[in-house]
Amino acid sequence: MTFVRLGYVAMSLKVPNSSPSQTMTIKNFSKIENENAAILKLERITRSNLHNTLRILRHNAAHDIQFYRMTSRLVPLATFEGLPDWDYMAAIVDSLEEIGKFVAEKEMRVDFHPDHFVLINSPKNEVLKMTVKTLILHKRLLEGMNIDPKHRCVLHIGGVYGDRVLALERFIQNWMLIPTSIQNMIILENDDKSFHFEDTLYLCEKLGIPLVFDYHHHLAHHENKHWEAQWDRIVNTWSPSPLPVKMHISSPKNEKQFRAHSDFVDVEMFMDFLNEIKGSVDQIDCMIEAKRKDEALFKLMKDLKQYDHIEINDGASFYIK
DNA sequence: GGTCGTCAAGGGGTG
DNA sequence: CACCCCTTGACGACC
Numbered sequence: 001m002t003f004v005r006l007g008y009v010a011m012s013l014k015v016p017n018s019s020p021s022q023t024m025t026i027k028n029f030s031k032i033e034n035e036n037a038a039i040l041k042l043e044r045i046t047r048s049n050l051h052n053t054l055r056i057l058r059h060n061a062a063h064d065i066q067f068y069r070m071t072s073r074l075v076p077l078a079t080f081e082g083l084p085d086w087d088y089m090a091a092i093v094d095s096l097e098e099i100g101k102f103v104a105e106k107e108m109r110v111d112f113h114p115d116h117f118v119l120i121n122s123p124k125n126e127v128l129k130m131t132v133k134t135l136i137l138h139k140r141l142l143e144g145m146n147i148d149p150k151h152r153c154v155l156h157i158g159g160v161y162g163d164r165v166l167a168l169e170r171f172i173q174n175w176m177l178i179p180t181s182i183q184n185m186i187i188l189e190n191d192d193k194s195f196h197f198e199d200t201l202y203l204c205e206k207l208g209i210p211l212v213f214d215y216h217h218h219l220a221h222h223e224n225k226h227w228e229a230q231w232d233r234i235v236n237t238w239s240p241s242p243l244p245v246k247m248h249i250s251s252p253k254n255e256k257q258f259r260a261h262s263d264f265v266d267v268e269m270f271m272d273f274l275n276e277i278k279g280s281v282d283q284i285d286c287m288i289e290a291k292r293k294d295e296a297l298f299k300l301m302k303d304l305k306q307y308d309h310i311e312i313n314d315g316a317s318f319y320i321k
Numbered sequence: 322g323g324t325c326g327t328c329a330a331g332g333g334g335t336g
Numbered sequence: 337c338a339c340c341c342c343t344t345g346a347c348g349a350c351c
Contacts, residue, residue: 019346115344260342
């Protein structure tokens with residue numbers, strides 16, 4: 001028997017006007033003549049993003065959803081080079097604490113997936129520098145919420161740069177340049193066109209990083225179709241982690257745009273996965289990456305009811321026998 | 322009130 | 337090297 005919790009990404013389609021990713025671009029920032037006023041606007045937007053994050057978490061709690069990926073755009077321009085000194089933490093400590101308190105009280109799992117320009121295996125020094133800077137921002141936000149940053153940030157391996165094997169080795173080289181406290185935050189996901197799960201497993205086992213298995217990505221890009229033969233190794237990468245094994249589930253938009261995400265998760269595709277792994281772990285957290293966000297989660301829970309060996313626990317978790 | 326181009330940031334592919 | 341594509345959501349200019 002395996003206990004499964006579902007989560008979703010960044011925004012709710014059920015809570016009205018609750019965007020946690022409102023933003024301000026550097027162009028707009030520069031348009032405001034009074035720099036103080038511009039900073040105040042930035043702070044207002046940031047606090048609104050945090051407030052909406054809390055509203056979404058309350059909505060999650062009301063529907064027994066314990067798993068949620070926060071947006072990485074909570075603090076616009078936080079890592080932008082050349083912005084006048086802005087102590088963004090000072091303006092948001094209270095909001096962060098409030099979120100953290102709620103998360104702890106409801107025993108939720110929250111994490112981040114920094115954007116695609118956060119990558120560790122880049123040959124460009126500047127890119128690596130920005131990567132570390134952005135990860136430090138994530139660490140501060142988590143610490144502000146009193147959440148242990150360990151294994152809270154999902155990343156991809158990065159680019160191929162013409163030589164996949166070399167690119168993997170460069171990941172290892174660059175990894176050694178990253179502060180341990182930042183390394184500890186990271187978990188790695190197989191992607192849909194460059195690095196399949198065996199590449200990812202190679203790095204994860206070598207460097208002691210948990211592997212987030214993305215089933216959709218695997219179907220889109222693999223050398224060896226049979227992931228299930230290696231599943232125990234994937235599970236093993238989580239043994240040093242305080243958190244349960246985590247995976248990503250989404251469905252192709254259509255045959256032609258296979259890599260694009262569909263509105264909802266195909267329940268049969270999800271069951272194919274679950275039937276392979278049931279019993280192999282006590283618990284697994286599944287992050288739904290569908291266009292319809294929490295609506296897709298609710299629909300999936302509904303679709304799961306038809307299976308006899310699924311026992312619904314509450315609104316967003318179940319047992320599979 | 323709806324539509325569409327733009328946005329700080331990377332990488333891949335094409336010609 | 338130049339250019340466009342991917343991808344995500346939000347914003348804001350414009351009609």
